[in-house]
Amino acid sequence: MAETKRKGARSAKDIPKAILEQLNAGKIETANLVEWLAVDQKILLKNLLEEKERISYLALVLEDIERLKKQTVNTINETIGKGLYKQALQGDDSRFLMEIVSHPSDLVRCWTTYYIASDENCTLEETLELIKPFAADSHFGVREISWLSVRKLISEDISQSIKIxxxxxKSKDENVRRFASEATRPRGVWCEHIELLKQQPELGLPILEPMRSDKAKYVQDSIGNWLNDASKSQPKFVMELCERWCKESPCKETDYIIKKALRTIEKKA
Known part of the structure; x- marks a missing residue:
């Protein structure tokens, strides 16, 4: 799907009414974080289910949302994705996934990642393979939610996850490479920590080493942040790794990663 060319409004109040209506109708993608946060997911859900002739799913998914202790964009996102999976499963509606997997709305594609991650009949490898197209999505929001949707599954089997x-x-797609790093960050953003990687960050080396001089800044930022996460619990490991990388990989890409990796350690120095 082509990246949107719209710049998007700088504040929610500046979003044109016509644009917001199209966003809530699922006709277009959000252009920036302001629009992403402004979409009314309940309205979008109703419009989606009317469009796909699944309006019977609506009431129970809305009930799931109402039961949330805290309604945020992310908790609603997850609840809708899981709720849609539950409704489709109960209705033996295997076609529904194929009808939303490439939806024009980025938020619907976000829901789809949680839908996929809810299927306990899939192995970890199968689930990650189904998530890969979303990791490569042209939209920033879908890429972020794609790893968030499987973070718990990854945490539950670190060894197999890192192996996969x-x-x-090795992917030619920088978004896919970045997913490998971002999904396994010891602390991460908007997610639970992975305690095993906080204490044993060396387990992540099969992911970190191949990308220590990655040409893509998007990947470099993620690797640097991964190691900065690790430095908060295992600073010695990070310092020794960065020292080795500095000797073995003397280039601007590795230098940039090292600078990001050591920022917390250097602040404390």
């Missing part, structure tokens, strides 16, 4: 994702580091 280490192969993703």
């Amino acid at each position: 994702l280490s192969e993703w580091t």
Whole structure:
């Protein structure tokens, strides 16, 4: 799907009414974070289910949302994705996934990642393979939600996850490579920490090593942030790794990663 060319409004109040209506109708993608946060997911859900002739799913998914202790963009996003999976499963509606997997709305595609991650009949490898197109999505929001949707599954089987994702580091697509790093960050953003990687960050080396001089800044930022996360619990590991990388990979890409990796350590110095 082509990247949107719209710049998007700088504040929610500046979003044109016609644009917001199209966003809530699922006709167009959000152009920036302001629009992403402004979409009314309940209205979008109703419009989606009317469009796909699944309006019977609406009431129970809305009930799931109402039961949330805290309604945020992310918690609603997750609840809708999981709720749609539950409704489709109960209705033996295997076609529904194929009808939303490439939807024009980025938020609907975000829901789809949680839908996929809800299927307990899939192995971890199968689930990650289904998530890969979303990791490569042209939209920033879908890429972020794609790793968030499977973060718990990754945390539950770090060894297998790293084995699978280490192969993703060979991808020609920088978004896929970045997913491998971002999804396994010891602390991460908007997510639970992975305690095992906080204490044993060396387990992540099969993902980190192949990308220590990655040409893409998007990947460099993620690797640097991964190591900065690790430095908060295992600073010695990060310092020794960066020292080795500095000797073995003397280039501007590695230098940039090292600078990001050591920022917390250097602040404390």
